[in-house]
Amino acid sequence: MFLNIYDIIVVGGGHSGMEASLASSNMGSRTLLITTNLQTIGQMSCNPAVGGIAKGQIVREIDALGGYSGFVSDYSTIQFRMLNKSKGPAMWSPRAQCDRKLFSYYWRFLLEKNIRLDLYQDTVTSLIIEKNRIKGVKTFLGLEIKGKSVILTNGTFLNGKIHIGGKKINGGRIAEQEVRGITEQLTKNFGIKSGRMKTGTSPRVDGRSLNYKKMKPQYGDEHPRKFSFFHKTKKLTKQKKCYITYTNQEVHNLIHNNLDISPIFSGSIQGISPRYCPSIEEKVYKFPDREQHPIFVEPEGWNTVEVYINGFSTSFSEKIQYQSLKKISGFEKVKILRPGYAIEYDYFPPDQLKPNLESKFIENLFFAGQINGTTGYEEAAAQGLLAGINAHLKIFEKDPFILKRNQAYIGVLIDDLITKGTKEPYRMFTSRAEYRMLLRQDNADIRLTPMGYNIGLISEENMNILNNKKLKVKKCISLFKNESLKPEVINPVLEKNKSPIIYSNKKIKSILSRSEIDIKDIISIPFLEKEIKKNNFNQEILEQVSINIKYKGYIDKEKENAKKLLKLENLKIPNNFDYKKIKSLSLEAREKLDYYRPISLAQASRISGISPSDLSIILIYMRR
Incomplete structure (x- = not known):
């Protein structure tokens, strides 16, 4: 019925579990997705919508890396809106209202298409752990299924309790049984902290x-x-x-x-x-x-x-x-x-995880989604994707895949969780990202698709699509930099938009960089319209070009700040670094650094209570 041993077992068939299952199996791991009810795979438990402020950026990042949440949303969309269009491009956020049934149907279809992925309906009630290393799972029906790695994506099901007025119903979702045993095992036997969170849904x-x-x-x-x-x-x-x-x-x-x-x-x-x-x-x-x-x-x-x-x-x-x-x-x-x-429901504070979403206490056990204290389909799916990637890399003894804060909203999400933890359901906002001008929804493929290609989740065909897009963007920017506009051609457009007229030829780039001028005003000029059609510069290309020209100053500034951060990110702290021996560090700093075990000086700087002087002391000892 089962393989003798799976590479990866994913527990839970929600947004996190589905992304984790497809990521690991597409990378080559024999994967088992086990869930209490196969009929509710991909269910939208709350509102039937995907995306929104910052969340839409996450969905585009998932797609750029080779995940499927964006694709399934497109398949089931019944209404699409780009939010915040009146603001700058860093704030633009796609949101889709979806057909709930089509969304679930297509997720199930994609899962069943994957020949390296098995599905099974049963409830995991405990984990098989030997010498603090995961070995598999035990189920409600009494089965023991072996696995080299396990990813827990239990959502709201761990000791879930539903409240409707004075009624209390044990359940992970309405009319669905809760899961008991896993929290008790991890807290009592392995000292892993757990907590309780609450969420809700509308009528x-x-x-x-x-x-x-x-x-x-x-x-x-x-x-x-x-x-x-x-x-x-x-x-x-x-x-x-x-x-x-x-x-x-x-x-x-x-x-x-x-x-x-x-x-x-x-x-x-x-x-x-x-x-x-x-x-x-x-x-x-x-x-x-x-x-x-x-x-x-x-x-x-x-x-x-x-x-x-x-x-x-x-x-x-x-x-x-x-x-x-x-x-x-x-x-x-x-x-x-x-x-x-x-x-x-029960959750496990995420500061107990490594940057690859692996438990600090049990090797090859990964946590993703609401079990980490987050809320939202998008945050869950992003964690599932990264957990699936990293579980595969870990069992094949490859370096972990970790996104930095200046590379993706997903990087911000995971870094926030593991360095700060969360005492309330965590939700992503654009304000959480200090490099949001770099992390726009329109350039997620440029930022992340090469990484997805390198780890085996992006096909050669899709990589060629990206390279073709980048070439067209470069060609269009070159056109705008080199071609000039005559006063008699552009002045009527400038006057219409209440922009100062010109008295001599000006480069297109110079005109487009004005805040009151939109790219639509520029491309309506006959000779440019002809060039754009000849080169097949579509809306996506023109939008990229416009943003790069109009916001160049902001983008360059954030890139410079990101370079400074990169210096700290590159200062890696050895895994066996003994903070307790450094008496010049405060007691609080020693305790927190020993608990979190940051992998770089940059990550250490983001831990609450770690001061600049603490960082200087660590750097001195590292150089010794």
Whole structure:
């Protein structure tokens, strides 16, 4: 039934587990994905959307490295929007509303296509560990399955407890059994710390019971884009509308009057809530002066009446959920299909992991996704991809694959987790990345695809696509640098955009670098339009060129700062470095450095409580 021994066993079939399974198997490892229910592989447990602020950048990075979240999202998109287009390109973030069923279907299809990947339905209840080294897993059905490496991607299932009003239901998702045994084994037998976190989801309602005329429609982009740089899917010729409405004082009064029976405020829930995705009851309590909160009405697919109510996550009873929703404009005749709920679950603080997401305590045991204290499909998928890559590299005795903070949002995510840990569900934002001008969504392939190619996740064909893109960008920039515009040609455009006119020929690059001039203004000039068509410079190429020219100063400054950081990154600290012997370090510094075991001086600098003088002392000892 099984191989004698698998290279890698992945526990859990969510966003993290799927990326981990395909990464390891595509790199050549015989992989087993084991999950409690094969029918719920790839399920979107919360809202049916992928991407958003900073999260969209992560999805494009996953695709650039050879992962699949972007491809599956493109396949199942029902509406696409590029968020923050009114701001600079560092803030542009793609977001796709997806068809929930198509999303799950296509993930399952991709997993089943891989001949080096086996799927099995069962529940892992404990791990086989000998001399602090992973050897395999034990299941609910009594099986022992051997593996050289194990990746835990259990999501919200470890000792999961669901709260709906006064009801407490043991489960990892509604109507799905929780998983017991793994937390107890790791904490009691191996001293690994665990904690409890809480997240929640919103009610789903019957779209036919809503009055959309009372809501404001939200349309997709006129020219919708894709997440994937390489995988081709059908052009999105039609899109579903989303809607926005608002809570009101009546809703707030009803919620406020029932806070004492909310599981969050009554003491039933002990887990820590996500700061950036609070429940409706937490919003009403924390922001008493707010007259309204936005409610986003999001369809769940092409052929369903089910609608997700984004912004109304709650743990109230079904009765109070219903009463509250009915007071929202457009929801007067609402019919609830599924109530919202809160869920508590075990997680393992991620400062117990190495930079490759391997446990510091048990060799070849990797952790990825919500089990590390993060929240969101995108963060989970990114960790799964990196865990799958590194589990494969580890068992084949190759160097780990670690992304730096100036290389990817994924690098920021993992570095934050392992050096700072998290005491609340971690969510990625553009503000967390100090090099966000370098880490744009449009250049993720330029930054990361060569790395994906080097580790075997990017094909020769896709690498050629990237190289062709880079050549075209270079050629277009050269055209704009060398060709000039005459005053009589460009001045009408400048006047129209309230930009100072010119009196002698100016290079195209000089005109385009003006903040008030868009590349669309430039390429409409007849001789340039001809050149662009001749060279097949598409929208993607022109956007790259425009950003590189307009924001050159900012980009160069961040590159310079990144070079300075690289010097510290290159100052590697030996793995056996004995901090306890350095008495000139503070006791706090010695304890933290010995616990975190940073791999470089740069990583040491990001540990809370480590001062510049501590770094200088370490550097002196390293030179000795």
